[in-house]
Amino acid sequence: MKKIGITGQNGFVGSHLYNTLGLKPEEFERIDFQKEYFEQPDQLDNFVKQCDVIVHLAAMNRHPDPEVIYHQNVELVNQLVLSLERTGSKAHLLFSSSSQEERDNLYGKSKKLGRSLLANWAKLNGGKFTGMIIPNVFGPFGKPNYNSFIATFCYKLTHGENPTIDVDGEVRLIYVGELVQEIINQIQSGETKEQYVVPFTTAIKVSEVLDKLENYKKLYFDAGEIPKLITGFDYQLFNTFRCYFDIATHYPVKFTQNIDPRGAFVxxxxLGIGGQCSFSTTVPGITRGNHFHTRKIERFAVIKGKALIQLRKIDSDEVLDFYLDGTEPAYVDMPIWYTHNIKNIGEEELLTIFWINEPYNAEDADTYFVEV
Known part of the structure; x- marks a missing residue:
């Protein structure tokens, strides 16, 4: 079992890494870190002495004065190096640098220097070092206006604000879960890599990201519809978007009930990824349906009460009867070109769940009414 400490364990990447390591208690023991340790040499030394692996994530990303960012990040590395030397540590040290290393900004320069200082410590003291150069990271729980433009967009869209684009360039991204797995892979390998360029997993324009998020807001946040999700990035972005809701005020979302003398339809x-799911209540003696489809796939599932489902191929006189009882939940799938209905033949309310592979569109309903 490896004992792992994470500087910046409460930050965006740090918290994801900390929580993921916690899923593997048989392999990893987490050594807790507090940011105050950088100001308390004894506490920092105690932390370092316990660790087989240290993942140095603590850093400043944003500040009005770039000089403050530079000096803060370099100072954090220096404090860690001093502690490693005082304790005679032979830990495997992993450092999160940035693809901004080669840009002409002080944040990138602070990361490049930090990587060099830690690599030098490892060479002189027999430690292991992995310098990870990381692309833009996004994912759930990132801080808006700090960790990622995606976090900023998501927050604004779910809090009544309108995101704006400063520069619409292509960005290279990695999902935080993918980055965490990269870090774990490097921990498990135990190899020294002074410069390991973490591969990006998605390249996309900023405007394309915003288009997707605005669609999620319209369909999901405003209307409760699951949007169409095709790629792995779509799922990652959608799950990121969902975490920026004010859950306490957003839920519960009430359904719209369509009530008539037969009962209620809700x-x-x-689902943009799987059609439409509904349920109905039907009072005793009432029949629903008596229609057929030419392309839709449909399932009736009875979960309460007693029902008779009937099917008839429209060019045949043969009627097929299926008796369903909610005490033994079951379903019947509706073949195309078969007119079908469902009748409550019990003495209590009938509860049925319907699934169909495409949402109802009044302009192209593919629903033709014919008595069974």
Whole structure:
């Protein structure tokens, strides 16, 4: 079992790494770190002495004065090096540098220098060092206006603000979960790599990201519909977006009930990745349906009460009867070109869940009414 400490464990990447390591207690023991340790040499030394692996993530990303960023980040590295030397540590040290190393800004320069200082410590003291040069990271729980433009966009869209684009260039991104796995892979390998360029997993224009997020707001945040998600990045971005809701005020979201003398019809969920799911209540003696489809895939699932489901191929006189009882939940799939219905034949309310592979569109309903 490796004992792992993370400077900056409460930060964006640090918290994801800390929590992920906690899922593997048989392999990793987490040594807690507090940011105050950098100002308390004894506490820092005690932390360092316990660690087989140290992942140095603590850093400043934003400040009105770039000089402050530079000096703060270099000072954190210097404090860590001094502690490593005082304790005679032979730990495997992993450092999160940035793809901004080669840019002409003080943040990038602070990262490049920090990587050099830690690599030098490892050479002189028999330690292991992995200098990870990381692309732009996004994911759930990043701080808006600090960690990522995606975090900023998500926050604004879910809090009544309008995001704006300063420069619409292509960005190279990695999802925080993917980065965490990269870090764990390097921990497990135990190899020294003074300059390891972490590969980006998505290249996309800023405007394309905003387009996707605005679609998520319109469909999901405002209307409760699951949007169409095709790529792995789509799922990552959607899950990122969802974490910026004010959950306490957003939920519960009430359904719209369509009530008539037969009972109530409620659309449960509309899925860009899987059609439409609804449920109905039907009072005793009432029949629903008597229509057919030419392309839609449909399933009736009875979960309460007793029902008779009938099917008839529209060019045949043969009627197929299926008796369902909610005490033994079951379903019947509706073949195309078969007119079908469902009737409550019990003495209590009938509860049915319907799934169909495409949301209802009044302009192209593919629903033709014919009595069974």
């Amino acid at each position: 659309e449960v969920i509309r």
